[in-house]
Amino acid sequence: MAERYTLHEDPRSGNCFKIALTAALLGLPLERRQYDIMAGETRTEEFLARVNSNGRIPVLQIDCEDGSTRFLPESNAACWYLADGSALIPDDxxxxxxxxxxxxxxxxxxxxxxxxxxxxxxxxxxxxxxxxxxxxxxxxxxxxxxxxxxxxxxxxxxxxxxxxxxxxxxxxxxxxxxxxxxxxxxxxxxxxxxxxxxxxxxxxxxxxxx
Amino acid sequence: MAERYTLHEDPRSGNCFKIALTAALLGLPLERRQYDIMAGETRTEEFLARVNSNGRIPVLQIDCEDGSTRFLPESNAACWYLADGSALIPDDxxxxxxxxxxxxxxxxxxxxxxxxxxxxxxxxxxxxxxxxxxxxxxxxxxxxxxxxxxxxxxxxxxxxxxxxxxxxxxxxxxxxxxxxxxxxxxxxxxxxxxxxxxxxxxxxxxxxxx
Structure with a gap:
C-alpha cells in the first residue's frame, strides 16, 4: 500500500492551497479535510491533541506504508515533502x-x-x-x-x-x-x-x- | 580552484550569523565583508547594482569554479546552499x-x-x-x-x-x-x-x- 496524504485545510487559505496545487501537479491523490478557522474549528480539543497543538493549518498528514502517521505543518515544508525527488525541485x-x-x-x-x-x-x-x-x-x-x-x-x-x-x-x-x-x-x-x-x-x- | 564564498553581512544580524555558523560547522572558508546597515552602507549605488538590488543583507556571494559569480539572498537559502550534501541536512x-x-x-x-x-x-x-x-x-x-x-x-x-x-x-x-x-x-x-x-x-x- 502506498503512502497516503490528507490535507487539513481551510479552503480560503492560500497557504493550504499551495499543498493541493503541488499534489495536483504531481498527480498525487490527496484527501482534503476542511475546517472553518473563523469558527474555531482548528481549536477543538481533538484537533489540538491529534493534528497540531498550535491550532494552525495547513497540516499535511502522512499515513506511511508501515502504518505510522506523521503530521507536517508549514505550507512550504509540506510542498517540499510531496515534491521531493520530482521535477518541481531543481536538480542543480x-x-x-x-x-x-x-x-x-x-x-x-x-x-x-x-x-x-x-x-x-x-x-x-x-x-x-x-x-x-x-x-x-x-x-x-x-x-x-x-x-x-x-x-x-x-x-x-x-x-x-x-x-x-x-x-x-x-x-x-x-x-x-x-x-x-x-x-x-x-x-x-x-x-x-x-x-x-x-x-x-x-x-x-x-x-x-x- | 574550488568555489569561493563571501558573506555580505552586518555582524549584528543573526540572519547573517547563521550563514557564518553553517560555514564554520562545515569547515568551509568564508570571507566576511561587513556593512553598517544603520549607516546606509547597503544602500550605496555599488551595493545595489552589484550585490542586491533590494539593499538587504545577508547575501552569499559564490565565486564559481568556471569564473562566474552568483549572489544568493535569504539567510536560510544561503545556509541550505552551503550545507547541501552534508550531514547538516538529513538524508531521510x-x-x-x-x-x-x-x-x-x-x-x-x-x-x-x-x-x-x-x-x-x-x-x-x-x-x-x-x-x-x-x-x-x-x-x-x-x-x-x-x-x-x-x-x-x-x-x-x-x-x-x-x-x-x-x-x-x-x-x-x-x-x-x-x-x-x-x-x-x-x-x-x-x-x-x-x-x-x-x-x-x-x-x-x-x-x-x-
Missing part, C-alpha cells in the same frame, strides 16, 4: 537553493502583507478590524507593493522564478499573488506577474485558486 | 521536510518577533521608535513568547529540532534565541532551550553569536 544545487530563496521571500516579505490584507479586507471586514490592525493597513500595503514590484521585476526577463520550468517557488508565490486584488493590490501595471499567473494556471494538472 | 525524506518546517517557522513566527524586538530595543533604542513601532511592542512580545514556548516544548524530549544531530533547523533558530534577552525575553523558565543553546555552542567548529 544553485537552483535548488535559489528556489528556497523565493519560498523564504514568500513567507517573510509577501505573505504577511499580501495575504494578511486579503484576510482582513475580504474575510474579517474593514469595519471589524482592531485599532492595532487598522494601524498596519498602510505599512502592510506598502510592503506588499514592494514584494510585488520585486516579483514583477524578476519575471520581466523570465517565465518562471527559477530555471526553465515551474518549481515550488512558483507554487508558493501563486495563490496570494493571484488573489492580491482582494487585499487592495492593483496588478494592472504588473504585466510580467499577470502573464506568469496565466502560465501557472495553464500548467498540466493545475487547479486555480479562488 | 520526512526529516528533511521537517527541518524546513522549523526553518519556515523561524522566518515566519520567530524572527519577525524575537529578532525585531532585539533590533528595536538594543540598536534603535526605545525612545527613538515610531508610534507605529511602539504599538507593535506588546503584540510582538506575545508572539515571540509563543514561539519560544513552542520551541521549549519541542526540545523538552529531544536534543535537536530534527533527528539526532545538529541540522540547519538548529542553526536557523540559534542566533536570535540565544540573544532573546536583548529583546526583552526571559529564558529563565525555558530549561530545554537553555540546554539546547549550550549544545549548539559546544558543537565541533561552532562559533558563538554575541
Amino acid at each position: 544545487r544553485f537552483e535548488r537553493a535559489d528556489m528556497l530563496r523565493w519560498m523564504f521571500f514568500e513567507q517573510y516579505s509577501h505573505e504577511p502583507n499580501v495575504a494578511t490584507l486579503r484576510f482582513w479586507l475580504r474575510f474579517v471586514g474593514k469595519d471589524k478590524l482592531s485599532d492595532h490592525q487598522r494601524a498596519q493597513l498602510m505599512p502592510k500595503h506598502l510592503a506588499g507593493e514592494e514584494a510585488l514590484r520585486v516579483m514583477n521585476g524578476h519575471l520581466a526577463t523570465r517565465d518562471w522564478f527559477v530555471g526553465n520550468s515551474i518549481t515550488l517557488a512558483d507554487i508558493a508565490l501563486y495563490p496570494y499573488t493571484s488573489a492580491a486584488a482582494e487585499g487592495g493590490f492593483d496588478l494592472s501595471s504588473c504585466d510580467a506577474i499577470r502573464a506568469w499567473i496565466e502560465r501557472v494556471e495553464a500548467s498540466k494538472g493545475a487547479i486555480a485558486f479562488d | 525524506r520526512f526529516e528533511r521536510a521537517d527541518m524546513l518546517r522549523w526553518m519556515f517557522f523561524e522566518q515566519y513566527s520567530h524572527e519577525p518577533n524575537v529578532a525585531t524586538l532585539r533590533f528595536w530595543l538594543r540598536f534603535v533604542g526605545k525612545d527613538k521608535l515610531s508610534d507605529h513601532q511602539r504599538a507593535q511592542l506588546m503584540p510582538k512580545h506575545l508572539a515571540g513568547e509563543e514561539a519560544l514556548r513552542v520551541m521549549n516544548g519541542h526540545l523538552a524530549t529531544r536534543d535537536w529540532f530534527v533527528g539526532n544531530s545538529i541540522t540547519l533547523a538548529d542553526i536557523a533558530l540559534y542566533p536570535y534565541t540565544s540573544a532573546a534577552a536583548e529583546g526583552g525575553f526571559d529564558l529563565s523558565s525555558c530549561d530545554a532551550i537553555r540546554a539546547w543553546i549550550e549544545r549548539v555552542e559546544a558543537s565541533k567548529g561552532a562559533i558563538a553569536f554575541d
Whole structure:
C-alpha cells in the first residue's frame, strides 16, 4: 500500500492551497479535510491533541506504508515533502537553493502583507478590524507593493522564478499573488506577474485558486 | 580552484550569523565583508547594482569554479546552499521536510518577533521608535513568547529540532534565541532551550553569536 496524504485545510487559505496545487501537479491523490478557522474549528480539543497543538493549518498528514502517521505543518515544508525527488525541485544545487530563496521571500516579505490584507479586507471586514490592525493597513500595503514590484521585476526577463520550468517557488508565490486584488493590490501595471499567473494556471494538472 | 564564498553581512544580524555558523560547522572558508546597515552602507549605488538590488543583507556571494559569480539572498537559502550534501541536512525524506518546517517557522513566527524586538530595543533604542513601532511592542512580545514556548516544548524530549544531530533547523533558530534577552525575553523558565543553546555552542567548529 502506498503512502497516503490528507490535507487539513481551510479552503480560503492560500497557504493550504499551495499543498493541493503541488499534489495536483504531481498527480498525487490527496484527501482534503476542511475546517472553518473563523469558527474555531482548528481549536477543538481533538484537533489540538491529534493534528497540531498550535491550532494552525495547513497540516499535511502522512499515513506511511508501515502504518505510522506523521503530521507536517508549514505550507512550504509540506510542498517540499510531496515534491521531493520530482521535477518541481531543481536538480542543480544553485537552483535548488535559489528556489528556497523565493519560498523564504514568500513567507517573510509577501505573505504577511499580501495575504494578511486579503484576510482582513475580504474575510474579517474593514469595519471589524482592531485599532492595532487598522494601524498596519498602510505599512502592510506598502510592503506588499514592494514584494510585488520585486516579483514583477524578476519575471520581466523570465517565465518562471527559477530555471526553465515551474518549481515550488512558483507554487508558493501563486495563490496570494493571484488573489492580491482582494487585499487592495492593483496588478494592472504588473504585466510580467499577470502573464506568469496565466502560465501557472495553464500548467498540466493545475487547479486555480479562488 | 574550488568555489569561493563571501558573506555580505552586518555582524549584528543573526540572519547573517547563521550563514557564518553553517560555514564554520562545515569547515568551509568564508570571507566576511561587513556593512553598517544603520549607516546606509547597503544602500550605496555599488551595493545595489552589484550585490542586491533590494539593499538587504545577508547575501552569499559564490565565486564559481568556471569564473562566474552568483549572489544568493535569504539567510536560510544561503545556509541550505552551503550545507547541501552534508550531514547538516538529513538524508531521510520526512526529516528533511521537517527541518524546513522549523526553518519556515523561524522566518515566519520567530524572527519577525524575537529578532525585531532585539533590533528595536538594543540598536534603535526605545525612545527613538515610531508610534507605529511602539504599538507593535506588546503584540510582538506575545508572539515571540509563543514561539519560544513552542520551541521549549519541542526540545523538552529531544536534543535537536530534527533527528539526532545538529541540522540547519538548529542553526536557523540559534542566533536570535540565544540573544532573546536583548529583546526583552526571559529564558529563565525555558530549561530545554537553555540546554539546547549550550549544545549548539559546544558543537565541533561552532562559533558563538554575541
